[in-house]
Amino acid sequence: MVKQLLFIFLCITSLSIYSQKEANVWYFGNNAGIDFNGTPIALTDGSLNTEEGCSTISDEDGNLLFYSDGIKVWTKNHELMRYSNGQLANNLQGNPSSSQSGLIVPAPENKNIYYIFTVGTDYIPNNSGYPRNPGFNFYTVDVTKGNGGEIIAGPINLSNNRDREWSEKVTAVQGKDCTEIWVLSIVENSFYAYKVDKNGVDYLNPIISRSSYTPDDKRGYIKVSPDGSKIALADFTAGQGIGSGRLVLYDFDNITGRITSSGDLLTTPSIDGVPYGVEFSPQSTKLYASLFIPPFTFNILQFDLLDRDVALTKAQIWRGSGYRGALQLASDGKIYSSIPDKSYLGAIENPDENANNVVYKPVAINLGRGTTTQGLPPFIQSFFAPIKLLNANSNVVLSNTNQVFCIGDSYEIVPEINNPNDIYTWSKDGIVIANTRTLTVDNTNFGSGLYEVKIESNSYCKKTYTGKVQVTFEPKPLINTIPPYIQCDFDNNHHDGYTAFNLELLEASLVDNSSNVSIDFFETSDINFSRPLNKSNYINSVATYHSLTIKVTNNTTKCYQTQIIELQVNPTGLDIYSDEHISELDQNASNPDAKFSIGTGNGFFDFSIKTQKIINNSGGSLSEVTHDFQYYRTTEDATLQINQILPPYEDDLFTNNSNVYVRISNKGATSCETVGNFKILIEKLPIPQGNLNGEILCVDNPRLSPQPHTIALNADTGIISDSYKWYFNGQLIPNKTSAVYNANSAGEYRVEAYRVHPDITTPLMGYNTFFVKESNQALIVNIKSVDDQDNPDSNKIEITVDGLGDYEYALNSTNVSDFSKGNENLTYTFTNIPPGLNSISIRDRNGCGVTTSNKISTIYFQRHFTPNGDGYFDTWKVLGVDNDYYDIVKVQIFNRFGKLVSEITDKNHPGWDGVYNGTTLPTNDYWYNAELIDKSGKTRKKTGHFSLIRK
Incomplete structure (x- = not known):
């Protein structure tokens, strides 16, 4: 709300702090116009239709005199003006397609004479008859002649024989005083400044200044700041793509008419676009530029002229759809923007503000039947320079913002113009109150309101100036009276009368509402409030008893109140209190799955x-x-009463041997009565032993019921006085309180250890978990043997077991390194079984023992033999029967004709060597008939054939 009111006051103030009314009527665009005499209203009676350039002038009371597009001149009656010879004024040397085709300048010290300065362009519309770039010219107008004025002289060419190169730019500003005006234009990199005074236009002696920057194009605006200190030039060079034109800023001396700097480049075409319109804020503190970004974007930028590096202050004010257009400051203090083909103008409402506070309205003034083109009428920039009202005591300018004065204080307001021969008339809210240059104001004599001074100049200029300022009286903040701030001195030297104070603690009691005030403390000797004290850690500069000044400032109104407060330091010892023991926390306390x-x-x-x-x-x-009672971690915190330990105390964690300081003071007071110290000692949790990987309980196979075996779970903490509770699968095991528990079932065993400390009310508790697994030796369920295959390597034994263990298997061995783990826990298959007796051992990897099978017989009837004495298959026999598994072996061997050639009746027989009755039998197939009887009486019969091979 305060910001809205401030903006309203800004608008009220800016409407009328400007004295000149010569710029109060505008004609521009296609039959567009505005009257600024009062609330701006649209004018639709104009005869002007221009693509770009235009110019208008009114008298000092704001009454229209005449206007022009640079070619034609219309009187206040909207009729074409004539030359003294009667010829119509429709052939001036400007051009409606020139950016600033015309500028009208009043003759100093002669209210009847005006000069029209024109700049042409290279562009010539079809059948227009306009001359090709006639350069820079001026005409003289006498408004007392004819029916609204006559052109009595001109054109006079100012182009110095450089017509064709001349730019489309012209501007003007007051010189050293109201008797001189400088009119400026530029050709290539040369600025031409022509002085206009009571003798007319000094066109024979221009002041020429060279620039380090040469514009690539003639288009774009040039403006001087209202205070005459700066010149801004827009080089609208829009070639292929974005173009290359730049915005350039120069320093200007309005006494000599010279450019005094080489020029600063403020924009980058590829980023910002190419500049066309330029304008300064009324206070000459801000520069604005309108830039065109192809294909159809209108960009407005602001630059802060008070900054050392102006280019770095570039800030975007608005960006929207549109072609190139002008910017023009008006007598209401706003800068208006013209985007072509619109029925309205946009406006920068408060151009002297910093960019983040600037208000831009895209639709600010409706033009009725008129429409915009690219241009707006330029004026002598000095028309817009405000008459400043100052605070006589501080010399602060009052007239550019709404001024808040403080109730109880007195102020002197003076205008910057100080001529003893001038007549000063002060009024408040329209009522005359004084006729002095200095006006003394307080809340009792005149109070809040709109103050206006009217200055009637009796100097050679004979002008009338006005200045206005809105004043609002606001109350000063209230400060409560508080008792002395008494501090305990318990630093390193607690008897010297010096210690630290936290002055911030006083703020809540000093003011009832601190939301919109600033509170600062000062030594009483600092009467200018130039050195605010460190509020959070102030050490008194005078021992024991000391005074300070408190200053409370309203952040919005800046009104402040002061008061003296007293500080007192009391010597204080440090009381030692008994230490406190607490249990350490369990990191897993909030984890329901923790073990x-x-x-x-x-x-x-x-x-x-x-x-x-x-x-x-x-x-x-x-x-x-x-x-x-306040608790702190350090003496410094306790002294300054910062970082207090506050409930809920679960938020403050302490490590072992931590110091704590307690500050005791009278209820609700800042005074310190005593300070004490104690330590916090951390007691460790009694954490019992456990085994999450599992304890193995070996049981019988098959498992007996009841199960007689147990395993001892040892949870001992090492402290003999600790007590225990045991839980099985979440259920308390009654009466089991010792450190060791003998478990006889598989499952989860949780053990809690409790420790009693004399200074802790609740026993300390920690817990752990055992996982018990049951296991046992394997029980053989089935053995399946496959032997006598075509290849003895294909023999195999498959075994199936039952049990709770984790089993691995070995053939004919009980060495741990020979056991192997199969894909299945309860089955395993051995291959490549050698002929003979074999046994299988099954080992429980959990340590519950090894089970070994009975002997398993594997035999093989040879498929051939080669009796050549090489030690390999020299005889034929049944392999794997030469053991105590078989009692009787009967084997008969026949030739192919069925004749018995050999007979084996001994299981340890070395085998048939291929000889019959001393005769070596030839290579051939032979047949056998075998009967094997094992020790259990079981008979195995087999008939087959084999080959005798001689090599």
């Missing part, structure tokens, strides 16, 4: 308990009704 405790090494303490202990030991001198 064991993890001590954090820290814990929290309920300081309300300590407060009660201190009270109980005070002998009745302390209570929570009469005193405040």
Whole structure:
């Protein structure tokens, strides 16, 4: 709300702080016009239709005199003006397609004479008859002649024989005083400044200044700042793509008419676009430029002229759809923008503000039936220079903002113009109140309101100036009276009378509402409030008793109030209180799936308990009704009363041997009565042993019921006084409180250890978990043997077992390194079984033992033999029967004709060597008939054939 009111006051103030009314009527565009005499209104009676350039002038009372597009001149009656010879004024040397085709300048000290300065362009519309770039010219107009004025002289060419190169730019500003005006234009990199005074236009002696920057194009605006100190030039070079034109800023000396700097380049075409319109804020502190970004974007930028590096202050004010267009400052203090083919103008409402506070309205003034083109009428920039009203005591300018004065103070307002021969008339809200140059104002004599001074100049210029300022009286903040701030001196030297104060603690009691005030403290000797003290850690500069000045400032109105406050330092010892023991926290306390405790090494303490202990030991001198008890971690915190330990105390964690300081003061007061110290000692959690990987309980196979075996779970913490609770699968095991528990079932065993500490009310507790797994030796369920295959390497044995263990298998061995784990826990297949007796051992990897099978017989009837004495298959026999598994072996061997050639009846027989009755039999197939009887009486019969091979 305050910001809105301030903006309203800004608008009220800016409407009328400008004295000149010669710029109060505008004609531009296609039959567009505005009357600024009062609230701006659209004019639709104009005869002007221009693509770009135009110019208008009114008298000092704001009455229209005449206007022009640079070719034609119309009187206040909207009729074409004539030359003295009667010829119509429709052939001036400007051009409606020139950016600033015309500029009208009044003759100093002669209210009847005006000069029209024109600049042409290279562009010639079809059948227009316009001359090709006639350069820079001027005409003289006498408004007392004819029916609204006549052109009595001109054109006079100012182009110095450089017509064709001349730009489309012209501007003007007041010189050293109201008797001189400088008219400026530029050709290539040369600025031409022509002085206009009571003798007319000094066109024979232009002031020529060279620039380091040469514009690539003639288009775009040039403006001088209202205070005459700066010149801004827009080089609208729009070639292929974005173009290359730049915005250039120069320093200008309005006494000599010279450019005094080489020019600063403020924009980058590829980023910002190419500039066309330029304008300064009324106070000459801000520069604005309108730039065109192809294909159809209108961009407005602001630059802060008070900054050392103006280019770095570039800020975008608005960006929207549109072609190139002008910017023009008006007598209401706003800068208006013209985007072609619109029925309205945009406006920068408060151009002297910083960019983040600038208000831009895209639709500010409706033009009725008129429409915009690219141009707006330029004027002598000095028309818009405000008459400043100053605070006589501080020399601060008052007339560019709404001024807030403080109730109880007196102020002197003076205008910057100081001529003893001038007549000053002050009025408030339209009522005359004084006729002095200086006006003294307070809240009792005149109070809040709109103050206006009217200055009637009796100097050679004979002009009337006005200045206005809106004044609002606001109350000063209220400061409450507080008792002395008494601080305990318990630093390194607690008897020297010096210690630290936290002055911020006083703020809540000094003001009832601190939301919109600033509170600062000063030494009483600092009467200018130039050195604010460190509020959060101030050490008194005078021992024991000391005074300070407090200053409370309203952040919005800047009104302030002061008051003296007293500080006092009391020598103080440090009371030592008994230490407090607390349990460390369990890191897994909030994890419902946790299986064991993890001590954090820290814990929290309920300081309300300590407060009660201190009270109980005070002998009745302390209570929570009469005193405040505050706890801190350091002496500095306790002194400054910062970082206080506050409920909920679970938020403050302490490690072992931590210091705590308690500050005791009278209830609700900042005074310190005593300070004490104690330590917080952390007691470790009693964490029992556990085994999450599993304890193995070996049981019988098959498992007996009841199960007689147990395993001892040892959870001992090492502290003999600790007690225990045991849980099985979440259920408490009654009456089991020792460190060791003998478990006889598989499952989850949780053990809690408890430790009693004399200074901690609740026993400390930690927990752990055992997982018990049952296992046993394997029980053989089935053995399947496959032997006598075509290849003895294809023999195999498959075994199936039952049990709770984790089993691995070995053939004919019980060495741990020979066991192998199969893909299945309860089955395993051995291959490449050698002929003979074999056994299988099954080992429980959990350590519950090894089971070994009975002997398994594997035999093989040879498929051939080669009796050549090389040691390999020299005889034929049944392999794998030469053991105690078989009792009887009967084998008969026949030739192909069925004749018995050999017979084996001994299981240890070395085999047939291929000889019959001393005769070596030839290579051939032979047949056998075998009968094997094992020791259990089981008979195995087999008939087949084999080959005798001789090599």
